[in-house]
Amino acid sequence: MGFKQKLQKRLQNDLTTEELNLLPRGFQTLDKIMILKLHPNLLEKKYIIAESCLKEISSIKSIYLNQGKIEGQFREPKSIQYLVGIKNPLVEHKEHGILYRFNIEKIMFSKGNLFERKYLASLVKKGETIVDMFAGIGYFSLPIGKYSEAKIIYSIELNILSYNFLVQNIEINNLKEKIIPIYGDCKEIVIKLRNQGIQADRVIMGVFPAPKEYIKEALSLCKETGTYIHYEGVIDKNNDLELYNEFSEIAENSGYNSRLENKRYIKSYGPGLFHIVYDIFVN
Ligand SMILES: C[S@@+](CC[C@H](N)C(=O)[O-])C[C@H]1O[C@@H](n2cnc3c(N)ncnc32)[C@H](O)[C@@H]1O
The missing domain is CATH 3.40.50.150 (Vaccinia Virus protein VP39)
Incomplete structure (x- = not known):
């Protein structure tokens, strides 16, 4: 079962059928943080969705919402919002055997x-x-x-x-x-x-x-x-x-x-x- 189907199962009593269909198929992981993008029609339910995501994946310690673009000369993420879990935007993300330490609220990582x-x-x-x-x-x-x-x-x-x-x-x-x-x-x-x-x-x-x-x-x-x-x-x-x-x-x-x-x-x-x-x- 994919991530979306698992979420749908968890949230079947909290979301309408239409909302369940709009749930995301995937997400970005940075270290132990899940970065979630949500359809605008789901934003009212963002906390309840985030709680389910946290329960679904045991290695994830917090959920942040990414609603914005990366903008300006410094390519800063414009709208990363903390939702649930441990509140700490500093990550040490491992990719290809390399550690990237940075603050997800201030610095992009595509x-x-x-x-x-x-x-x-x-x-x-x-x-x-x-x-x-x-x-x-x-x-x-x-x-x-x-x-x-x-x-x-x-x-x-x-x-x-x-x-x-x-x-x-x-x-x-x-x-x-x-x-x-x-x-x-x-x-x-x-x-x-x-x-x-x-x-x-x-x-x-x-x-x-x-x-x-x-x-x-x-x-x-x-x-x-x-x-x-x-x-x-x-x-x-x-x-x-x-x-x-x-x-x-x-x-x-x-x-x-x-x-x-x-x-x-x-x-x-x-x-x-x-x-x-x-x-x-x-x-
Ligand atoms: C975010 S990176 C893009 C990295 C890569 N292309 C990616 O998408 O993963 C671009 C960096 O250039 C920096 N930058 C912008 N203008 C600059 C300048 N004139 N001199 C040096 N760095 C600059 C920004 O602060 C930013 O950190």
Whole structure:
């Protein structure tokens, strides 16, 4: 029996038939917290539903409701609400053998990006220098540090709260030798790195909306022999090269050649819209 059917059984005396049909099929788990998304027609019954969820899965210690979007430059979750169980939004979530410590009320962690978090690390070759321009709590830097033979990873983050978790995550995953956390705006930090003679084999530009305003800085890190840039954004599936074309125009105008090596749809982002990642080779 699936999660929805089990909930329906538990709640058959508390919800109408219509409400029972609207119950969620699944949920996101972060550490011992269940993040629930509910149909608007179920919000009045959210506490009773949450109590049933808590009883249903013994490893779960608390239930939070996710009603909002992830917004703003810092990509903050806008509406995570505590419902029942132990009230503590600080998690140590384990994924692919890596611990991510963060506050679920303040910092995003998208389950749709699970594959990409591990996949990117598999592309990294021995001895690479990597610059993660929008590092967050280490979404990409930590798996690369753990699973690749990269030489060094510079992880830049502007939100002080995320930066502080990034520092802790580097420590609790024993990656201090490989990852250098840097607090600040990557627009300025990248130029400082470049002035110190640092060039990258790989640059990660993982933020929404597509960080067009930061392409020139990313290009400044490129090696003559070539650098991979992973460029993210949201596209209309009927025009899924739009953001790459913007990128390549800026690259060309700045004197670089760019070649699209691969593109991946990461997750759906609304009707007809997708979160995409382009792997671009620049020299
Ligand atoms: C949330 S991550 C996105 C991670 C990944 N794409 C994912 O979805 O799992 C983007 C991070 O970039 C940071 N950020 C935004 N603007 C920045 C800037 N100018 N310099 C450095 N970090 C920045 C945000 O604070 C945020 O932590």
